[in-house]
Amino acid sequence: MDFSSFLLMRQEIILLAIILLLLVAEIFIPKNKKSSIVHLAIFLFGVHTVIGFLSIDECSIFGGSFQTNNLIHFFKNVLNIGVFILLLQSADWLQEKIVTQDKGTEFFILLFSSLLGMYFMISSGDFLMFYIGLELSTLPVAALAAYETSKRISSESGIKLILSAGLASGVSLFGISLLYATSGSIFFHDIIGVISASNLTILGFILFFTGLSFKISLVPFHFWTADVYEGAPISVASYLSVISKGAAVFILMILMFTIFKPLMHVWENIVYVIALATMFIGNLFALRQKNMKRFLAFSSIAQAGFILLGLISGTQLGSATIVYFILVYIFSNLAAFGVVQAISLKTGKENMDDYDGLYRTNPNLSLVMMLALFSLAGIPPVAGFFGKFFLFTAAASEGYYLLVFLAVVNVTISLYYYLSVIRAMFIRKSDNPIPFFKNKLYMRLGLLITVLGILVIGMYSPLYDYIYELSSIFN
Amino acid sequence: MIAGISIYEILTVTSILFFIGVYGFITRKNLISILMSVELILNASVINFVVINKYLYPDMLQGVFFSIFIIAVAAAETALAIAIIINLYRQIASVEVKDTEIMKY
Numbered sequence: 304m305d306f307s308s309f310l311l312m313r314q315e316i317i318l319l320a321i322i323l324l325l326l327v328a329e330i331f332i333p334k335n336k337k338s339s340i341v342h343l344a345i346f347l348f349g350v351h352t353v354i355g356f357l358s359i360d361e362c363s364i365f366g367g368s369f370q371t372n373n374l375i376h377f378f379k380n381v382l383n384i385g386v387f388i389l390l391l392q393s394a395d396w397l398q399e400k401i402v403t404q405d406k407g408t409e410f411f412i413l414l415f416s417s418l419l420g421m422y423f424m425i426s427s428g429d430f431l432m433f434y435i436g437l438e439l440s441t442l443p444v445a446a447l448a449a450y451e452t453s454k455r456i457s458s459e460s461g462i463k464l465i466l467s468a469g470l471a472s473g474v475s476l477f478g479i480s481l482l483y484a485t486s487g488s489i490f491f492h493d494i495i496g497v498i499s500a501s502n503l504t505i506l507g508f509i510l511f512f513t514g515l516s517f518k519i520s521l522v523p524f525h526f527w528t529a530d531v532y533e534g535a536p537i538s539v540a541s542y543l544s545v546i547s548k549g550a551a552v553f554i555l556m557i558l559m560f561t562i563f564k565p566l567m568h569v570w571e572n573i574v575y576v577i578a579l580a581t582m583f584i585g586n587l588f589a590l591r592q593k594n595m596k597r598f599l600a601f602s603s604i605a606q607a608g609f610i611l612l613g614l615i616s617g618t619q620l621g622s623a624t625i626v627y628f629i630l631v632y633i634f635s636n637l638a639a640f641g642v643v644q645a646i647s648l649k650t651g652k653e654n655m656d657d658y659d660g661l662y663r664t665n666p667n668l669s670l671v672m673m674l675a676l677f678s679l680a681g682i683p684p685v686a687g688f689f690g691k692f693f694l695f696t697a698a699a700s701e702g703y704y705l706l707v708f709l710a711v712v713n714v715t716i717s718l719y720y721y722l723s724v725i726r727a728m729f730i731r732k733s734d735n736p737i738p739f740f741k742n743k744l745y746m747r748l749g750l751l752i753t754v755l756g757i758l759v760i761g762m763y764s765p766l767y768d769y770i771y772e773l774s775s776i777f778n
Numbered sequence: 779m780i781a782g783i784s785i786y787e788i789l790t791v792t793s794i795l796f797f798i799g800v801y802g803f804i805t806r807k808n809l810i811s812i813l814m815s816v817e818l819i820l821n822a823s824v825i826n827f828v829v830i831n832k833y834l835y836p837d838m839l840q841g842v843f844f845s846i847f848i849i850a851v852a853a854a855e856t857a858l859a860i861a862i863i864i865n866l867y868r869q870i871a872s873v874e875v876k877d878t879e880i881m882k883y
Contacts, residue, residue, distance in 0.1 A: 431844050438851045442858055449862045458866040459878045465859045466812055470803050472855075473819030476848060477796055480826035480841075487835050489844060530881045 311362045311371060314355055314379050315422050321347045322415050329408040338402050344411040345390050345745070352383040363428060367490050370428040374773040378553050378626060379422055385546050385633040386418055391749030392641040393538035395742070396648050401450075410450065413443040414542070421550040425557070430479045430489040433554070434472070440550065441468045441518070444543060448535035460534025467517060467527040475514020481507030494562050505569055512573065518551035519607050522580040529588075532600035537647060540596055541640035544603040549629040552610055556625050560617060560777045567617055574615045575706060581608030582713040589720050595643045595653050598720070599636070602679060605717060606632060609691060612698040612710055620700060622774040624693040627767055631678065631690035634756035638675035641750050642668050649740045655724060659733035665740070669728045671750050678757045680721040681714055686761035693767070785833040789826070796822040809863050809873045813856065820852045 309316065321344075328343060363370040401407050420439025427433035445468060449461025479489070485504045486494045498504060513524065520528040532540040563570060585605030592598040613625040645668060646661075647653050662669040678687030691714065699707045742750075760766060795818055802815030824845040831841025863873055870877050 431840075431847060434844075435847060435851065438855070442855060445862070446858060449865060452865055455866070455869045456880060458862060458869060459881065461862045462809060462859065462866055462878065465855065465862060466803075466809070466816065469813070469816040469855055469859065470800075470819065473799065473816055473823065476820065476823035477826065479844075480823050480830060483827065483841060483844075484830045484834060488838075489840050533881050 308362070308364050311360060311364055312369065313357075313359065314351075314376075314383075315419060315426075317351050317354060318415055318419050318422065321351060322412055322419070325408055325411055325415075334405070337405060337407055338398055340407050340411070341394050341397050341402065345387075345394060348383075348387055348390055348415075352380070352387045355380045355383050365428075367428045367492055368432045369423075369426055371426050372776060374622075374626070374776060375425055375557075377770070377773055378425060378550075378629075381626070381630050381633065382418065382421060382546055382550060385549070385637065386414070386542075388634075388637050388641075388749050388752050389538060389542055389546070390414075391745045391752070392541075392637065392644055393536075394745035394749075396536070396538060396644065399648065406450070410447065413447050417441075417443040417447075417542075418546070421546070425550055425554050427554070428491055430483070430491075434476065434479070437475070437518075438472060440547065441472070444539065444547060447539045447542070448531055450539065451536055454534075456534040457536065458534075460531040463527050464531045464535075471514045471517030471524070473514075474510050474517075478507045478510025478512075478514065482511065491558075491562050498562060498565050500566055500569060505566065508563060508566055508570065509573070512555075512570070515551055515555050516577070519548055519555065519610075520604050521577050521607055521611070522584050522604070523577075525581070525584070525604050528604055529592075529597045529600040532603075533594060533596045537596065537640060537644040540600070541637060541644070544599065544640070545633045545636050548603065548607065549633060552607070552614075552625065552629060556614060556622060559614065560622060564617070571615055571617070574611050575703070578608050578611035578615065578706065579709060581605070581611065582710060583608075586713050586716045586720075589717070592720075593655050595655060595658075595724075598655065598724075599639060599643070602717070602721075603636065605713065606636075606679070608713070609694055609710060612703075612706065613694045615703060615706070616697040616701045618697070618701070619771070619774045619777050621697040622777050623767070623771040624690075624697045626770050626774065628690040628694055630766075630770075631686040631757075631760055634753045634760065635675050635678035635685075635687050638671055638750060638753035638757060639679065641746065641753060642672040642675070645742055645746055645750075646737060650737050652737060655727060657737060658724065658727045659731040660736035661728040664736050664738060668742075668750075671754055672728065673725050674754055674757050676721040676724055680718050682718075684761070686757050686759075689761050689767075779832060785829060788829045788833075792822045792825045792829070795819075795825070807875050809866075809875060809878070812875070813859050813863075817852065817856065820848060824848050 328340060332340060359376045361372045397407055401410055417440050420436045424433055424436030424440055427436055445461055445465035448464050449458050451457040481503055483489055486497045488494055517524045582605055585601050585608055589598055589601035592601060610625060610628060613621045678685040681688045681691040695707050799815045799818030803812055806812050827841040827845040867873055
């Protein structure tokens, strides 16, 4: 028997091996040395991230259930980088709060299981694999959101997440069953041949789209987002806002650009309305937030609305801009969440008023936060500007001028609230500002990588050309 | 296949089951009831898969396998949700939705 085809699942197998290794390590590491498990996990995941950059063949194994190509492989690497930065940023929190309760290993196992689910989800070749990947990526995150078991707010966010996710996957499954009824197969490559715009197919598609919209937190289905982000530990909130959302957007893009392409005249109207609603509601609600985590939650809803501008174009350009935007968004949002996490860990303060006068006491953290918010708002020298600019180009190239105009209006609204945080940090004075503190090595490294990412990705144009080349599969 | 019952009747029942689940999810005031509503939705899709497989595409077993996986995953999901609900109950001694609202707007 030939086992070489298993090597095509290299990323999944290595990650699974890391999970098993951590399980064994949990048994053999004595109780007073449990903090070393954080170093071990970060080291192993760093190795995994580096190995991931080796190229992989295009293939489809297990009868078409599992497929991979260069774009999917590249996106897995993007997810890896995001999780690696997130681990660096959460290392101190884990050491101080979680390892002392002897719950350190489980955190990594749950986090990596969720990442494994995302790998399977974005590599899926049929709806069964897609569904299992979706559930494997969601359920561990719900456990992680309720991870601080002594805090009521954490349990509340966990129960809100798992009930919303259950409803989402149930609705999604009902849609898949209708699609199965009309096409006679759950394999993507069989469905592509027979799909047509009958009423039952359209109903199935809408239900399926609804289920994924919950994960991306598009507007009629965004109610869980702010509550879960506020209650969950900050690492988990940032994981939900970048990695989980990015993977869901990516698989939605693949499905809509391939198997649902014949229904494009239906879904472009749906996406048009939802994009507008998502941008406006996300931005307008973000204006009145006082808590940094809720603020970032609504900002991430608004960003999801911008991503839909790339989706609506349905072309190679749209795909390239979406992947590029997610890459930029991972760096910018992780930088913002990293600063919030550093401050929350040292002082326990999470409100926007607490950031008054931060520049005088902690200039470095304020500068990182400023770059991150500039990037999220889309101000020219940093990467976020190019991400938004390309998305608008993709939508405009298909003739959606009104949509692009309204999106630009939304960028202006978003500038107000992003800049109000910057005003609090740089201009306002406070009687008792957050005192000066020095971050530990891991947190500094994590913030440094995000800053480099924000500054470099915008300037380094071959990266965008490379992504555009990879997206040629959608022609 | 059941004699005398066509696929339309069964799909009507599953659709009704599905919308009862959605309605219950929105209107119930108790976390456990909400969880039961989610189970109704999942079970509606399970029946859908089995029936569509049996009536329309009997030569392949894709729908049946799919339903087995749904049942297994739904069990895991329920177990996790119950665990979180119990943890919440230890802190606030209630499983009512109106008590889980310290975060709002």
